[in-house]
Amino acid sequence: MRRYAQIIGWGRSLPNHILTNDDLERIVDTSDEWIRTRTGIRQRHIATDPRETTATLAIKAAQEALRVADVPASKVDMVIVSTSSPEHIFPSTASLVQDGLGAVHAGAFDLSAACSGFVYALSVAHGLIAGGLAEYVLVIGSETLSRFVDWSDRSTCVLFGDGAGAVLVAASEVPGGVLSSVLGSDGSGGDLLIIPAGGSKLPASLETVASGQHYVKMDGRGVFRFATRIMASAAQEAVERAGLSMDDIELLIPHQANRRIIESAMKQLGLAEDRVLIDLDRYGNTSTASIPIALCDAIEEGRVKQHDHLLMVGFGGGLTWAAAVVEWSVPLPLPSTSWWRIAQHSGAFHMAQVRSFGRRALRRLYNVTVGEQEDDNQPSRTVFGRGLRRLRSRLSSGRSSGQQPPKEP
Numbered sequence: 001m002r003r004y005a006q007i008i009g010w011g012r013s014l015p016n017h018i019l020t021n022d023d024l025e026r027i028v029d030t031s032d033e034w035i036r037t038r039t040g041i042r043q044r045h046i047a048t049d050p051r052e053t054t055a056t057l058a059i060k061a062a063q064e065a066l067r068v069a070d071v072p073a074s075k076v077d078m079v080i081v082s083t084s085s086p087e088h089i090f091p092s093t094a095s096l097v098q099d100g101l102g103a104v105h106a107g108a109f110d111l112s113a114a115c116s117g118f119v120y121a122l123s124v125a126h127g128l129i130a131g132g133l134a135e136y137v138l139v140i141g142s143e144t145l146s147r148f149v150d151w152s153d154r155s156t157c158v159l160f161g162d163g164a165g166a167v168l169v170a171a172s173e174v175p176g177g178v179l180s181s182v183l184g185s186d187g188s189g190g191d192l193l194i195i196p197a198g199g200s201k202l203p204a205s206l207e208t209v210a211s212g213q214h215y216v217k218m219d220g221r222g223v224f225r226f227a228t229r230i231m232a233s234a235a236q237e238a239v240e241r242a243g244l245s246m247d248d249i250e251l252l253i254p255h256q257a258n259r260r261i262i263e264s265a266m267k268q269l270g271l272a273e274d275r276v277l278i279d280l281d282r283y284g285n286t287s288t289a290s291i292p293i294a295l296c297d298a299i300e301e302g303r304v305k306q307h308d309h310l311l312m313v314g315f316g317g318g319l320t321w322a323a324a325v326v327e328w329s330v331p332l333p334l335p336s337t338s339w340w341r342i343a344q345h346s347g348a349f350h351m352a353q354v355r356s357f358g359r360r361a362l363r364r365l366y367n368v369t370v371g372e373q374e375d376d377n378q379p380s381r382t383v384f385g386r387g388l389r390r391l392r393s394r395l396s397s398g399r400s401s402g403q404q405p406p407k408e409p
């Protein structure tokens with residue numbers, strides 16, 4: 001029996017702080033008029049609170065997606081976080097998200113394909129499900145690029161915003177879901193959009209910090225030319241691969257980088273504005289989060305109906321591009337969820353936090369009291385040590401792939 005990959009849950013999360021074009025006029029030599037006419041952006045959300053990170057935004061968006069789908073985190077098989085602003089080089093942001101959600105049976109990895117990343121991740125989820133390797137995959141796009149932006153560079157700081165969007169993709173026998181995808185890359189254009197330092201080629205040093213090499217550098221015109229060319233051709237190819245024509249597409253959900261880029265794609269594809277979702281005036285360019293955030297907006301605005309064909313298309317650093325056609329299968333609007341189910345979900349999310357805290361505390365305690373004194377094959381000398389080892393063993397056995405510690409003699 002053929003397996004289809006259906007989007008059954010969705011959610012987004014945005015930092016509270018809003019930065020308007022007027023605010024930017026006070027930071028750099030720019031104007032509301034220039035930003036609006038050259039990009040279409042009026043405001044963006046910025047993570048100003050240090051406790052708001054790529055992972056916390058991703059967790060909130062994913063919790064919403066799980067609530068909408070009414071699926072517990074424990075059923076998720078894989079967490080994919082697409083991001084260009086990961087919390088660390090390692091561990092992956094996806095692992096932090098997996099822990100924060102209490103997705104105790106899930107694998108987790110980050111996917112790096114800049115603004116095309118969400119559609120890349122959706123395509124990977126489709127592959128995992130179609131190949132029988134997963135039943136539920138969380139696909140999340142999350143960014144805090146404001147932390148990599150040079151706030152004295154007017155050519156980039158006016159563009160980006162922070163946020164996260166997530167979808168839960170589920171295996172289904174119902175035809176539809178992800179019908180096709182097109183993924184592309186041209187690394188020869190890697191220098192058009194780059195954070196030069198902080199990786200293995202140019203590790204952090206006093207010089208790299210002093211020369212601002214940890215900030216986003218962009219050849220705006222170069223990216224613009226690439227984007228206007230690639231968006232329409234990738235979109236067209238995805239539609240053809242789905243066995244459809246552009247007339248069958250009810251809604252185009254493009255990457256929200258610049259209104260002029262979207263309008264160019266609309267013109268080339270022959271799509272009028274009522275068949276295109278544009279929300280960058282409110283959020284700016286949230287990179288890989290822009291497509292799932294726009295999907296949530298489209299659903300909220302009543303612009304998605306069961307059996308609609310949605311065309312998602314992104315482009316970005318790499319250079320990369322990605323397009324996918326999704327046949328929407330969930331009837332909308334959703335019936336309201338009972339307070340009891342909402343309470344159950346939020347209870348489970350709180351328990352995930354308690355569990356995470358407990359595991360960290362236990363690991364620390366174990367290392368201090370037992371781990372440094374003896375290796376796992378030696379019996380503990382104290383009753384406390386033996387008790388801790390048993391507790392750790394019990395907690396570890398909750399994991400599907402965790403290696404079991406040796407039994408206490």
Ligand code: ACO
Pocket residue numbers: 029030031034035038039114115116154155156158193218220221223224227257258285287315316317
């Ligand atoms: N305010 C006022 N003037 C500005 C600003 C600003 N914020 N930024 C640039 N200018 C000036 C420039 O200095 C230039 O002045 P000059 O003519 O005196 O030299 C003038 O405006 C025109 O500059 P351009 O760079 O030619 O402006 P353009 O019309 O190309 O717009 C923009 C610039 C908005 C960056 C555009 O090129 C663009 O959107 N490019 C695509 C960028 C993009 O999509 N990046 C994200 C990719 S997704 C990802 O992977 C993260």
